[in-house]
Amino acid sequence: MSTPREIATGRYSANGRIALLRGVIDQLGLLPFLLIALLVFFSIASPNFFTRTNLSTILTQALFLIIVSVAQTLVLITGGFDLSMGSSIALVSIVVGLQLLNYPENPFTGLVVAALAGIAVATGIGALNGFFVSLFRVPPFIVTLAMMTAVSGLALHVSRGVPIFGLPSYFANTLYTGRVLGIPVPWLVTALVLALMYLLLHWTRFGRYWYAIGSNAEAARLSGIAVRFYLFLAYTIAGVLVGVTGLLLTARVGSGEPTLGASFPLESIAAAVLGGVSIRGGEGNLFGAALGAIFLVMLRNGMNIMGISTYTQMIITGALLVLAVIIDNWIHRER
Amino acid sequence: MALLRALEITKRFPGVLALDRVSFELAAGEVHALVGENGAGKSTLVNIFAGSLRPDSGTIEIEGRPVEIRSPHHAQQLGIRAVFQQLSLVPALTVSENIFLGRELTAPGLLRKPAMQARSLAQLGIFDAGIAPGTPVRNLTVPQRYLVEIAKATLERPKVLILDEPTASLTDRETKVLFELVRELRSSGVGIVWITHRLEELYEIADRVTVMRDGRHVATLPVSETTTDRLITLMTGREYEQIYPALRPVSADAPVLLEVDGLRTAHGLRDVRFSVRAGEILGVGGLIGSGKALLGRALVGLEPVIAGEIRVAGQPVPTTRLTPHAMLERGVMYFPADRRNEGLLTNRSVLENMTLAALRRFERLGGLLDKRAERHTVLDFIRRLAIVPPNPDVRVRNLSGGNQQKVALARGLLRETRVFVMDEPTQGIDVGAKIAIYELLHELAAQGAAVLFITSDMLELLHVCHRVAVFCQGELVALVPHEEATEERLLQYFFGHRREEGGRSSVHAA
Numbered sequence: 001m002s003t004p005r006e007i008a009t010g011r012y013s014a015n016g017r018i019a020l021l022r023g024v025i026d027q028l029g030l031l032p033f034l035l036i037a038l039l040v041f042f043s044i045a046s047p048n049f050f051t052r053t054n055l056s057t058i059l060t061q062a063l064f065l066i067i068v069s070v071a072q073t074l075v076l077i078t079g080g081f082d083l084s085m086g087s088s089i090a091l092v093s094i095v096v097g098l099q100l101l102n103y104p105e106n107p108f109t110g111l112v113v114a115a116l117a118g119i120a121v122a123t124g125i126g127a128l129n130g131f132f133v134s135l136f137r138v139p140p141f142i143v144t145l146a147m148m149t150a151v152s153g154l155a156l157h158v159s160r161g162v163p164i165f166g167l168p169s170y171f172a173n174t175l176y177t178g179r180v181l182g183i184p185v186p187w188l189v190t191a192l193v194l195a196l197m198y199l200l201l202h203w204t205r206f207g208r209y210w211y212a213i214g215s216n217a218e219a220a221r222l223s224g225i226a227v228r229f230y231l232f233l234a235y236t237i238a239g240v241l242v243g244v245t246g247l248l249l250t251a252r253v254g255s256g257e258p259t260l261g262a263s264f265p266l267e268s269i270a271a272a273v274l275g276g277v278s279i280r281g282g283e284g285n286l287f288g289a290a291l292g293a294i295f296l297v298m299l300r301n302g303m304n305i306m307g308i309s310t311y312t313q314m315i316i317t318g319a320l321l322v323l324a325v326i327i328d329n330w331i332h333r334e335r
Numbered sequence: 336m337a338l339l340r341a342l343e344i345t346k347r348f349p350g351v352l353a354l355d356r357v358s359f360e361l362a363a364g365e366v367h368a369l370v371g372e373n374g375a376g377k378s379t380l381v382n383i384f385a386g387s388l389r390p391d392s393g394t395i396e397i398e399g400r401p402v403e404i405r406s407p408h409h410a411q412q413l414g415i416r417a418v419f420q421q422l423s424l425v426p427a428l429t430v431s432e433n434i435f436l437g438r439e440l441t442a443p444g445l446l447r448k449p450a451m452q453a454r455s456l457a458q459l460g461i462f463d464a465g466i467a468p469g470t471p472v473r474n475l476t477v478p479q480r481y482l483v484e485i486a487k488a489t490l491e492r493p494k495v496l497i498l499d500e501p502t503a504s505l506t507d508r509e510t511k512v513l514f515e516l517v518r519e520l521r522s523s524g525v526g527i528v529w530i531t532h533r534l535e536e537l538y539e540i541a542d543r544v545t546v547m548r549d550g551r552h553v554a555t556l557p558v559s560e561t562t563t564d565r566l567i568t569l570m571t572g573r574e575y576e577q578i579y580p581a582l583r584p585v586s587a588d589a590p591v592l593l594e595v596d597g598l599r600t601a602h603g604l605r606d607v608r609f610s611v612r613a614g615e616i617l618g619v620g621g622l623i624g625s626g627k628a629l630l631g632r633a634l635v636g637l638e639p640v641i642a643g644e645i646r647v648a649g650q651p652v653p654t655t656r657l658t659p660h661a662m663l664e665r666g667v668m669y670f671p672a673d674r675r676n677e678g679l680l681t682n683r684s685v686l687e688n689m690t691l692a693a694l695r696r697f698e699r700l701g702g703l704l705d706k707r708a709e710r711h712t713v714l715d716f717i718r719r720l721a722i723v724p725p726n727p728d729v730r731v732r733n734l735s736g737g738n739q740q741k742v743a744l745a746r747g748l749l750r751e752t753r754v755f756v757m758d759e760p761t762q763g764i765d766v767g768a769k770i771a772i773y774e775l776l777h778e779l780a781a782q783g784a785a786v787l788f789i790t791s792d793m794l795e796l797l798h799v800c801h802r803v804a805v806f807c808q809g810e811l812v813a814l815v816p817h818e819e820a821t822e823e824r825l826l827q828y829f830f831g832h833r834r835e836e837g838g839r840s841s842v843h844a845a
Binding site for chain 2: 203206208209211212221278283
């Protein structure tokens, strides 16, 4: 007969060493190993990589992707995903830019109006996604793909396809280079997002319900959970986070950009999956996703330093992503 | 020489040793029955024969030649066909398209539809069930589909035919026809493996019987040398009385907790009327497709209810707004038969599964969860229900079926649940776990809960329930008190005899 411990770990394979490796990866995720490997590799490959300045650059660049990946993780946990986050960021950028132009001399009002408008737009888009996914049971792929197309069109239409220049300087001075208690504002916001989302996911009923829905929506329903409402809520909250990202990113680039963030949807899914979030839902956590985001940015940074061309970089990134999904399948396959 | 011989077959699944050095032999022209409790390993064994599973060790010989059965397709090439309860028909295709699926008759490149239809008709003719070869399978009834599946399996006379509970979904008449077909196949030298839970069938059709228990081969006997009682003891390793706890009587003035009147659903149930008292276990039986499973789903709104009244502890529940949530609020919880796909979060922990429906209990200031209190409660239930391993952080998919069922039950116990609607709670779990579940149900009843116990297991209906409600074709045809419940009698109701007010029965004009 089997011992409790064997049952607990579900490990029976004659191939003990591979089973052990799978067990460790199952617990910690693949990412810490990949991250260390990447650090070592680039440090050997280039003397300019492992420097204080460069590492700080990597993290600063990674912040935006981290927040989007956290938003994506929330949606992935419920068993869906959101392709519209990129075009949503673009529309936020345009709306924020247009609002700021109205308040060239009025920093406080300008910031408040721009922030509220930008976040409201992204929240609305998230809510609309959630509405179609939960109420009409349209597959998330279709809903968010359609939303991506429509919102992208809207951003280009409103801006007539050209960036909005001439934003007042207080904007970037506050939200990009500004500091509170000595900490740069984007860092502070990212930390706040991680902390709040961690509480929400792991210390409240809401988080449990999202994991439950992603793991088995039918079981969740039979346990009395209002599945539709919580699905709607997940997409909406993800929208809020996307709005925040759009705001910060606009401050960083210094103009309202109609094509800002186009690579974010796929990169955030990639980051989450690398970080151990299951594309089948119900599994993973946001710190994994955040590490995944850092990994992707570090990969790009390192390849840049090594002088690898952008096109080659794309090929390598794609290959690594497929590899990560294969490993994800291998870890989570039925045992 | 044996037609099919399996030697020392071992098969492990995570957490379970499904087959432990099992040997089995099938002669040509023999009907060999395979019996055992759920989880005894019968399905695993025949799935290995059918090529759907590969053994970890052991050898299989066909007509004396060792073979390695690599896939279902390969098994078919070797002359092994299997008909499982999970049918392999494509609903959108017609009967003849299904029968010829993968081996279509063609005249250079094009399908010979008339020829296939004609052969299908001839093949189905023996059943005399009025199935037209051109009908899409989705329009057929469950028994008809089963017959099509058998026609498909026997189209090219196989060497070995495996039938997994063939009579479970058939009516009396169809069962007789099937028996005739099987006898004919036997006389032409086909070896037949017949899995069944209905022991009385063996005496009519089988030559030898092999008993399995807990993944082991227990005995192989000629049917003529055995009795039902002896088989049950072999199957369970226990005498009757040890398995089924004594029923505590329901007091006559116990309050009625659940009342159903004139319930009608969009697909199946008609005019269902019954009530359950506190302390009572009401068994719900019937054939597959009789509506017994629909009842559980309908009670929590998973099946659209179009008419009728439901009252919980005297309070009417609006049937137009019936949802699992609404019923939970009233203390009624439904436990689906398909634990893995409907009941549990298999990739989440025991703790998360247990408290899912009762999280508000652990909410403190600002909506934050009191995880320490939660863990404490979960550990308490793990101990009380003797869940193995006693670890709240294990993923539920790594538990055995019996422990999974206990986790599901605990979810109900953590709320103030007064009515437990359980669909096949003991399906696929071993005897020890079954006994634990029975005892738990009795304990719940003793504490004043009402239990609706939907089951396909005749013995459970006879021994675990205070009363048995029998469904046939969507209607509740009989409510039989424990004292009057006999296997023969319940089977009569299963096949459509109706119980009259006085307790006499008459033939139900179907």
